[in-house]
Amino acid sequence: MSTEIRADERPPKEGESGSTGAQKPPGRLLFAAAVLLPPRFTPQRVRYDRRYRTLDKYRFIVGFLAIPLAFYGLFVISPFLQAIYYSFTDWSGGPVANFIGFDNYVKMWNDERFWDSTVTSVTLLVVAPVVTLVLGMFFAYMITAGGRHRKGQAVSGVAGSSLYKVVYFFPQVLSVAIIAVIWGRVFNTNSGLLNGSLDLVGIDGPAWLGGEYSWALIAMLTVLSWSFVGFYVVLFSAAMGSIPRDIYEAALLDGAGRSRTFFGVTLPLIWDTVRTGWIYMGIQALDSFAIVLVMMPKHVLKVTPVFLYERFQEGQYGYATSIGVVLLVLSVVFSLIIMRVGSRDRIEF
Amino acid sequence: MSTLKNTSRTGSSPQDAVPAGPKPARESATLNVFSHAFLVLWVVMAAGPLLWVVMTAFRTSGDILSDPMGFTTSLHWENFSHAWTEANIGLYVINSLTILAGSLTGTMLLGSMAAYVIARFTFPGNRFVFMLFAGGMMFPVILALVPLYAVMDNFGILETRHGLMIAYIAYSLPFTTFFLTSFFRTLPTGVQEAAMVDGASHTRTFFQIMLPMAKPGLVSIGIFNFLGQWNQYLLPLLLNNEDESKYVLPQGLAALAVNQGYRGDWGxxxxxxxxxxxxxLVVYIVFQRQVQAGLTAGALK
Incomplete structure (x- = not known):
């Protein structure tokens, strides 16, 4: 490292400045040149100047931020902003996009297919988080506090709790496309795992994805919850594990049973995590695109993102982006409602 | 970051299992059985379909259709060679690996560069840049879908490998930068100053001092991005859907599921x-702690 610095000890270039050397502050022109020069080729007088450090710092900052920001700005931020603009145009992919005001939204309002898909999406948005979070919380509580009482411990986890968490988390590491293909086979009417198992106990299983809307909706909810329960078990048991033991001991001394302890102690203390998880799950349910696209036969059930995608494939770009904007508004409204409903005083512990 | 600590704490709690005390309450014993029953039930639910897939992979297509629940009498390994060659799974695996090699390297490099600058330097607009990255995590990708397609088309990188890599990198950057910024903030400042005093340039300090120190954070977010990009379906569907020989693995399997309906090779x-x-799953089991910490941290952004 130090050799580099010594290598710079060569006389300043002629004509750049006077012969007074280091005493005289280097001129602006020299600084302009120093921006482009690597440190080892920058004259010592310039490098030892106070202003050079600032310049060096900003050069570094700009150099390091430029590419990430360019990628992010061009391919993430700008499409988001464009989407909002294009939702007010009749854009169909070409260079021409005429501003047509709210026509796309009016068209959507009168489009029955939009309402069909959105009713499904909103149902998923409302039901999936509740089912998933209740299951996740139940299993997390069983894991952290379902064990038998041991000497001197108010709560204890069941044996093998990390094994449970590992297995529950399996679906989270698989691609949604693969999950959709797997469950498409599981739900298959004649050769699926589900109807095969029902057959063993003598029940004739329904055609899950065969055409009836309600069975398809149940199938969707099953797949969504199945994918995310493990995630919430890990999330909630981490939150529950950070609750101090003495609070549980106090509850136990006061004679609270397990369910009382859960609703009186555990739930209020992890409420922040629950609320965040609720919003996250709602948005996941609203955005569930791949599962429907891959698993569902086209005529059975559609969700709003799939409806958007079909309009995009037809070349109705302006209309498709306006559907995207509606999805954004839905998720924002949902988040605000949950924040409102779920706000209570934060408990510090 | 707190989840990281918490997971390991709860994870280690059952290890200190003491044999049951002399007076285990009756209520607690039944509850114990009850809770184990439910927990085991969900193990069957979570792993059952996956196990069924693996077991069925060794059976002939005819057997699969006639009796979905049966066990195989002989292992039909030829299903795997059919899948690898005729169904192009081998090709898709190679495509996925190629894309991932570029996109993961790019994401980690660019993400850590941006995060380091945001975390360790004060400059006008620092807060704005940070909020820009943090804000990008909240928007649904589906909203950007159509304009993204047009942007990629304008750059002429639609249906190309590097185009897909760039898209992966761009959409992984917000969370990567956000996560690593908080990680770089936790590192001690003294080492960085010492390096500067010794005459190391900013670039050199970053690559030789700070990056090695940030290794735990890089591993967590690296696994997170590995899984996220390996499993990506939406972006390749949008940007890489024309040429079937360029499909990535999830895309190829989804297409295969449709095609096998016509060809009948379910095995x-x-x-x-x-x-x-x-x-x-093997990668996950090996790195389970980091994966769980990384993926759950993603939700609490």
Missing amino acids: ALFAGLTIAMLPV
Whole structure:
């Protein structure tokens, strides 16, 4: 490292400045040149100047931020902003996009297919988080506090709790496309795992994805919850594990049973995590695109993102982006409602 | 970051299992049985379908259709070779790996560069840049879908490998930068100053001092991005959908699921699913703690 610095000890270039050397502050022109020069080729007088450090710092900052920001700005931020603009145009992919005001939204309002898909999406948005979070919380509580009482411990986890968490988390590491293909086979009417198992106990299983809307909706909810329960078990048991033991001991001394302890102690203390998880799950349910696209036969059930995608494939770009904007508004409204409903005083512990 | 600590704490709690005390309450004993029953039930629910896929991968297509629950009498390994060659799974695996090699390297490099600058330097607009990255995590990708397609088309990188890599990098950057910024903030400042005093340039300090120190954070977010990009379906569907020989693995399997309906080689489909599933599950089991910490931290952004 130090050799580099010594290598710079060569006389300043002629004509750049006077012969007074280091005493005289280097001129602006020299600084302009120093921006482009690597440190080892920058004259010592310039490098030892106070202003050079600032310049060096900003050069570094700009150099390091430029590419990430360019990628992010061009391919993430700008499409988001464009989407909002294009939702007010009749854009169909070409260079021409005429501003047509709210026509796309009016068209959507009168489009029955939009309402069909959105009713499904909103149902998923409302039901999936509740089912998933209740299951996740139940299993997390069983894991952290379902064990038998041991000497001197108010709560204890069941044996093998990390094994449970590992297995529950399996679906989270698989691609949604693969999950959709797997469950498409599981739900298959004649050769699926589900109807095969029902057959063993003598029940004739329904055609899950065969055409009836309600069975398809149940199938969707099953797949969504199945994918995310493990995630919430890990999330909630981490939150529950950070609750101090003495609070549980106090509850136990006061004679609270397990369910009382859960609703009186555990739930209020992890409420922040629950609320965040609720919003996250709602948005996941609203955005569930791949599962429907891959698993569902086209005529059975559609969700709003799939409806958007079909309009995009037809070349109705302006209309498709306006559907995207509606999805954004839905998720924002949902988040605000949950924040409102779920706000209570934060408990510090 | 707190989840990281918490997971390991709860994870280690059952280890200190003491044999049951002399007076285990009756209520607690029944509850124990009850809770184990439910927990085991969900193990069957979570792992059952996956296990069924692996077992079915060894059976012939005829057997699969006639009796979905049966066990195989002989292992039909040829399903796997069919899947690998005829159903192009091998090609899709190579495509996925190629894309991932570029996109993961790019994401980690660019993400850590941006995060380091945001975390360790004060400059006008620092806060704005940070909020820009943090804000990008909240928007649904589906909203950007259509304009993204047009932007990629304008740059002429639609249906190309590097185009897909760039898209992966761009959409992984917000969370990567956000996560690593908080990580770089936790590192001690003294080392960085010492390096500067010794005459190391900013660039050199970053690559030789700060990056090695940030290794735990880089591993967590690296695994997170590995899984996220390996499993990506929406972006390739949008940007890489024309040429079937360029498909990535999830895309190829989804297409295969449709095609096998016409061809009737179900054994190959199940073998393909197994090939796609097992490596990821093995990686997960090896790095379970980091994966769980990384993926749950993603929700609490």
